[in-house]
Amino acid sequence: MKLSNVKGTRDFSPKDMVVREKIIDTAKEVFRRYGFLPLDTPALEYMEVLNAKGGGGEDVQNETYNFKDKSGREIGLRYDLTVPTARFLAMNPNLPLPVKRYQSGRCWRYGEIKKGRYREFYQFDADIFGAKSMLADAEIIAASLRVYKELGIKVTMRINNRKILSALARYADVKDEDELFRAIDKLDKIGFKGVEKELGDRGIKEIRKVIDFMKTDDLKKAEELVDEGGKEGFAELEELANYLTSMGVRNFVLDLSLARGMDYYTGPVFEASCDGINVSVGGGGRYDKLIGLLSGRDIAATGFSLGIEPMFELMKGKVVTTPDIFVANVGADKKVIKIAKMLREQKKVVQIGLMGRSLKKQLNYANRIGVPKVYIVGKKESGIVTIRDMKTGKEKKVKL
C-alpha cells in the first residue's frame, strides 16, 4: 500500500508545529489581554448554513467538501470561521454585546490546488460584534499589531475605508463597484500599470481618475473629489487614525489604494504588509451587514484574520524547536531521572536517553534532533555530570 496524505492537505512535522503553535499561542495570549475570549464551533455545518453568506450558490456547493448524512441532510466542512460564528450569534441572542471573540481552527475548500493554496488551511480570526464605534476597529488593529510585534514580525498596517472606495466608484462612473474593488485589490501583485489594464478589461472608462485617486497622498484634496458618502468615509478614517495615535500605535498608514478583495466590507479595511518584502500577513475590516444575513438581526462587526501561512514562512527557522538539554544515559537510570526532574522543575525542556544505546549513539541522536547541550551521566562518578556543548564539542565536568 502506497501511503499518502489527502491531496491538498499537509502534515506538519514537529519542527514546523513548534513554530505554528508559537504563532497561535502568542495571538491567543495577546487577544485575551485585549478582552477577547475564545469561541469554538464544529468543523461540520449544514449546507444551508454554509450557503447563507452571499446567498450561497454554485460556488459554495462546488468548492466545499460536502455530502449527505444518513438521513439525507446535506453537510459540509466549513470554509471559514465567520459563517459558523454568525450562526452561533444567531442561536445565542442573549449574549451581551459587544462580543469580542477569537477563533482558531482548520477550514476546508475543495477547490483547485495552487502554490500556497491548500484544501485544508488554518484560520485565526479576532472580531468584535455589536460595536459601531471606530474605537472597536482601532482595538482590532492595535491588538493585531501587538501580535506581530511580540512575534518579531515588522509590519505596517495599511488602512482605507470602503465608503471612500464606493464614492470613488461613483466619481469615476463605475457601474459595478465590486469590479473596481477587485481590480484595485490586485495592486500588490500587478502594480499600477497592471491595475490600469485590469480596469480597462473590466470596462471601466475613467481609468485616469481612479489611478490618480489611488496614488494621492493628499487626503484633503481627495476628500474634495467625493460625495457625502465618501466624506463620511474620510471622517471615519480620521477618527480611526486619531484613536490609533492615542493608543500609541505608529506603524500604520492611510492608503487610498487598499481595497481588500471581499464584497462584504462596509467601512474601514486594513491589511498588514511586512516591511521589506512584498507580503500581506493578515487583513480585515468592518462588515456590518454580513452577520444579519444569517442571524436575521443586523450586528455590527469588525475583525482581523491573521495570515498564518505567510507568518509561518517568515518565522521558520527563527524559533527554537529542539529540547534544551539531552541527558545521555550510560547505565545510570536513577541518576538520569533525578537530573531530568531537577531540570524540568526549572522549566527546561529535557529529553533523556530511553533506548539503552551506547554514548556514541546517544550523542548522534542528540545531534540529529539538534539539542544544543548534552548532560552525560555515567554509573561511576557520583554527583558529577559532564556537560557537552554540541556545537563546539567542548566538555566540562560539573558537580551537581
Next chain:
Amino acid sequence: MKLSNVKGTRDFSPKDMVVREKIIDTAKEVFRRYGFLPLDTPALEYMEVLNAKGGGGEDVQNETYNFKDKSGREIGLRYDLTVPTARFLAMNPNLPLPVKRYQSGRCWRYGEIKKGRYREFYQFDADIFGAKSMLADAEIIAASLRVYKELGIKVTMRINNRKILSALARYADVKDEDELFRAIDKLDKIGFKGVEKELGDRGIKEIRKVIDFMKTDDLKKAEELVDEGGKEGFAELEELANYLTSMGVRNFVLDLSLARGMDYYTGPVFEASCDGINVSVGGGGRYDKLIGLLSGRDIAATGFSLGIEPMFELMKGKVVTTPDIFVANVGADKKVIKIAKMLREQKKVVQIGLMGRSLKKQLNYANRIGVPKVYIVGKKESGIVTIRDMKTGKEKKVKL
C-alpha cells in the same frame, strides 16, 4: 430558516472555551518540558489509511464520515490521532527514534449519539515511538500525572500489564482473551458482581479464578499462578513501578483488575482515576504492534490519551473566564485608552467601553459578563479613576 449545529457536534461558548484552552495549553506546556514535540496531521485521510488499524472492516466504513472525492477516491474524517500518526511515521522513515510527540485535535465518529458520546470530539494524545524500555512508559505516566497536578485534578494512576492478563486468560482456560479483557474492562461500571455475570455470558467457565486474581493485593502470590509470559508481565510491572518511584511519583497503584478496552495493547496499561468520584480522566498503554500495521516496520509505542471531556466537566467553574477589569467610558475615549494600555502592559485582561453607552448600561454589561472590577473614567476629573468592586458595589477614588 431554523438554525442549528450538526447533530452530535457542539459549539463551545467563550466561557467553556477558556476552560478547554486551559486544559490543552497546560498539557502542551508539560509535555513540551518532558521533551515531546507537537505533530499535526490533516482531518481528512484516505479510507485505505483509516481502514488499516485492526484490518478495517465494516465498523470503520460505517462509523466514519466518508465520501468519494471528485476523482472517485474514498476520503474520510479521522476517528483518532493514532492512525494518522502511524501514517506520518511510515512516510517519514528517517526521523530519528525515539519520536516523542503530542497531538491535539478534533476527531469524528459517525456512530450513535449517546450521553457523553459525540460525533465530533477532541483528543489529546502523547506518545513515545521507538523505545521499548519501561522508562518510556514511566515518562509517559509521570508527564501525564504532572498535567493533572498542574490543573489541580487529583488522580491515581492504576497500572497493570497486558502480559499478565493474557497469562490470566491461559490460567483460567479462556479461549479468546479479548473476551476476558472486555468483561474485565466493565468493572468500573458494573462492579465485580456484574463482571462475574459478564464472564459467564461470554462463555468463560473459570469465573472464580478470574475474580480472585483480579481482587488480589498480593502480587507475589498472583505471580506464582501464571506462566512465563505472565511472569514477564510482572517483571515489567515491577520495573515500571521502580522507575516511577525514582521519579518521585507517588499517586499510582498496581491493580490487576485494570484491563482497558482496546485489543491492541501489548504491555503496560494505565488509567487515571479521579479521586473521590468514579471517573476515568485518561488512559493509555503500550502498543508495540500497531504502528507496524501501517508502517510495515514494527515500532515500539507507548502513549497516553487525556480525557478532555471528563477533565472539562471537573474544571468547569474553577477557571477565571472573565476579563480582570472593565474600563467604563463616560465620554473620555483618550483617558480610557491610556488606562487600558497601562493595564494591558501589566498583563491584565482588559475590556473597555466601546458602545458609547451610559454608565448605568456599562455597569450592567460588566455585571453580565462577570467582570470583578470596573474602572470608571469620566471627562471631568483628570488623573482620577473610580474603581468599583462589582461584588460589593463599593467604590474608591484612586489617583493614577
